[in-house]
Amino acid sequence: MREKILIVDDIQANTQLIAAILEQFNYETVEANSGMEALELLKDHNVDLVLLDIMMPEMDGIETCRRIKKDSQNIDLPIIFLSARNDTDIVVQGFKVGGHDYISKPFDNDILRIRIKTHIELKRSKMQLNKAHQELQQLNSTKNGFMRLMSQNLKQPVSEILKINHLLKELVDSKELAVYINKLNSSVKQLEKFSSTAVLLNDLKLNSNELDMAQVSLQRLVNEALLQQSAAISSHNLQFEMKPIASDLQVSGEKKLLVLALVKLFEAIISNYEKGTKTLIEVNQEHDRIKMILEVRGELDPESKEQLNFSRNLSLMLSKLILELHGFEISSYQSISGEGFIKIIF
Template sequence: MMVSNSDKKEKVLVVDDQKRNIQIVGNILSKGSYELAYAFDGKAALEKTKDQDFDLILLDIMMPKMDGYDVCNQLKKDSKTKDIPVIFLTAKTDIENVVKGFDVGGSDYITKPFNSKELLARVKMHLTIHQQRKTIIEQKDKLIALNTSKDRFFSIIAHDLRNPFMGLMSVLELMTKFSEDVTPEDITFYAIHLKKSTDNTYRLLENLLEWALLQQGRIEFNPEINDLAMITETNLNLFENLAEKKEIGLVNRIIPDTLIFADDHMIATVIQNLINNAVKFTPTHGKITINSRPIDNDFIEISIADTGIGISASAQKKLFHLDQKYTREGTAGEKGTGLGLVLCKEFVEKNGGKIWVKSEVGSGSNFKFTVPMRSC
């Protein structure tokens, strides 16, 4: 059963070399909904923070071998623990020791003997502040990601969408200026060029629209039982002419009546984009094979493998990410933006699956993704 963030208990580490103090603090905090962990010295406390995540640390100052100041100092140097609030437990209330605690990164201090109401109030306050800080950081990261996506989106519109139109305008200008000298062969040549350019532009516009609607939450999501073989065959047919021109073989090895539980439009878009890329980056006389296999009776793995030019390891890291620009021409000069793979990742994950690629330069690429076999 999934545990929501609101139901998850906040985790508090109590560090004190005196067992009696541990018991007192534990009894007081048991009145709150906290998950407690204990350590009897500084070294043990640092070890616990390596393999466990804590929301707050209550730390005794006077301990043998490594006192609380040293422990706190170590915590603040570690990127994993530097943001965990530390409340010192101390009998020392003189200004010098209080200031020293703050200097090493402490958030607060509580004096011994403990007042249960004060302890609970301070723990609650610092956990609230810590949670609010985490929320702010998460929101900041989301805003940065959104801003990066927006910049990339406008870059595609300004550059990748502008270039095809410039090509169209150039061809039309030539045909207009020299219309009297244009032969039927010239018209055929220009028509093929215009068709190729408009097809690429239309596919880019489709991907841009789909991606924009998805980001706005305006695209419908209707998962249901679908025949994967039928979806695949329908999309393969769209590329028959293009594959035939490059003399590329298209093979569909998906068994009829292979059922998946997914949004048929989204999965069709994924398959269409992956086939388009395979055709684009496969040279003449190559081959593209689409296959599937069940995984643990819960998911179907679909693979679209080609005998194309392959992708380097460094380039593979840039795929599926809108903020990582990676584009190159196909084997026949076809253009691309990388947006199709970003859309594939969004659609696959929306349906509860994963997408990845295995490829080597000169040895082709194998794009794989998973979708559920039934309702989750």
Template sequence: MKKNRILIVDDVPDNIKVLQAILSAASYETHYALSGKDAIMLCVEHSFDLILLDIMMPEMDGYEVCKYLKSKDKTKDIPVIFLTAKIDEEAIIKGFETGAQDYVTKPFNTQELIARVNTHLDLKQKNEALKFMNLQLEERVAERTMELADSNKSLEEANHQLLTLEDSKNDFLSLMSTELREPLNGIVGFADMLEYSIKNKTHLRYVKFIKQACEKLIGVSDIALLLSALRFDRYEMKIQGIPAHDIVKESVDKLRPLISERKIKLKISIPKNFIIRGDERLLVICMEKILENAIGNAPSKSEILVGAELQGQNVKIFVQDSGIHFAEGEVNYTFRFFELKKEQDTQNFKRFTPGLVVVKLVMDLHKAKVEVENRSEGGVQVSFLLPQY
């Protein structure tokens, strides 16, 4: 596996040695420059995945280096983390304005440094994946356009498919630009800066909310990537036998903070000998999204039932909550996120979530059935049917 390449820029050799020791222990490939000009020359000749850049350097300081790198196509997408000797609010804000993604203070805290490096390398990989998907989508649109030119008989149908594909692509890219790219850099950087610079407990609680928003945005990114992969048949399934109880347990473990926050009582009634056929990763995501929808819409301190029953050679897994109903028309559109009627009045009813679109796509891949029902006694039941292994 190829190691991530990190460039350290600092005019103090001892600082470079410390950073190299920390990063090498974490299995990163490190390179260094003792001045801003040397750093720019290295970036022209080589490729790096992340840059740790000292602010205060002679001749050419970190701000100038960062501004130059962000102005060039080859280096503009490399994450830059500033190295600073103290928490200076004006200096840090100036760093963000020149294009830096984050900062760390000297002396370096090993865990903090590795955590920040990991975060920005992960964001960089996701952005690269999004760019790659965009290219694939554009190529697919081009292929469809050529097919239209060659097939007069199916011109009307092919045009409809092309428009649907284009709309889906635009929705996907719009989601990324509004929900991920713009806020993430600001949230990550400023939330950490606030956490280290304020003491007021109320304000610290606000910082917690900001971090939660950041986590939600990362979750949106993951859902969008999965949605795109599923919709365009780029996911390779690994079918195997999986205990239904294990699928539910793994999903519940991921949602413990939300369950605790909402004070939900979760009742699980699934025999451990129920083995289903499917892709484990997708089924865990599927169950997680169904549970997340139920927990988010169920009244605080209420009970949610997760159960399973045999239906012939299949296992039906269901989640029941006691929340409000879906609007009558919305039940029909729950799994068709891109076709939801914009004028639908659902103000007083449970709203659809993009997570349920993932559920439908996962079940389609498994050639399985998924249903949403408004229960007569109140609440909603979401269920899916999979073959026994």
């Protein structure tokens, strides 16, 4: 199917001449000899591009372009202005009202053909990208719905298994069976944590442009996160120590999410290091950025398969996503002597 081009010029001889040229290049053409006629033709014809003369009586090309673009269906319709006037102000006006290109009269036929071909291909590519984007959004929406449904459906059976495990633990005398029950209990809790964290990750990606930003104290963020993890820290016999901060350093972000990022960060350390591990937290200001270093002094749990790896540890993945949504940076590395380090740049 041939591309269709609307030619608009108040002189009929000009539209006929351009139409004859474009026919040679295998384009279908529609002609209008005024801005009003062009607007009417666009209601009945689905065109791929408009060639628009600027200097026309009653309604000039600038006003015609403005009215064409007023219709939401024509937002991406390419409009190339044609004019014998080489006036910068007129050209700038044309671009401001939605024009895509400008060709001076008299024009070279090959240049006209190449400009038309380029703009039609750009329009087609944009349409394909928009379609692909819509399809991806639909797939993402389906995936998010599935994740949420999966999490909700897991809650009840997980809760039931935990209750049964608790009853079994009370009834069973065998130490060997008790060990297996404890392992099952731990695995079910991991499954519960995985499903809820996965949903959190999806929700954050969906609502990444809706952060409620405010200045918050970094000391308070750390204190609140440590308080939320105090029971787990105590039960695992771990230590978290924050070195005194010279001044009350502030960071910009959504407090609730930043606390969650630190909670998940501490959770990763708690669940992957052996009892007795000590984590030192040091905060310094370097120029206009704040640097937080977490030095983890301890041995990794032999059964831990996740370690401090952002691509494998779900808690770290969530923490990283939250921090990066705020424009912050987080990384981890290990010293030769075996200490683990996590660095956050606010």
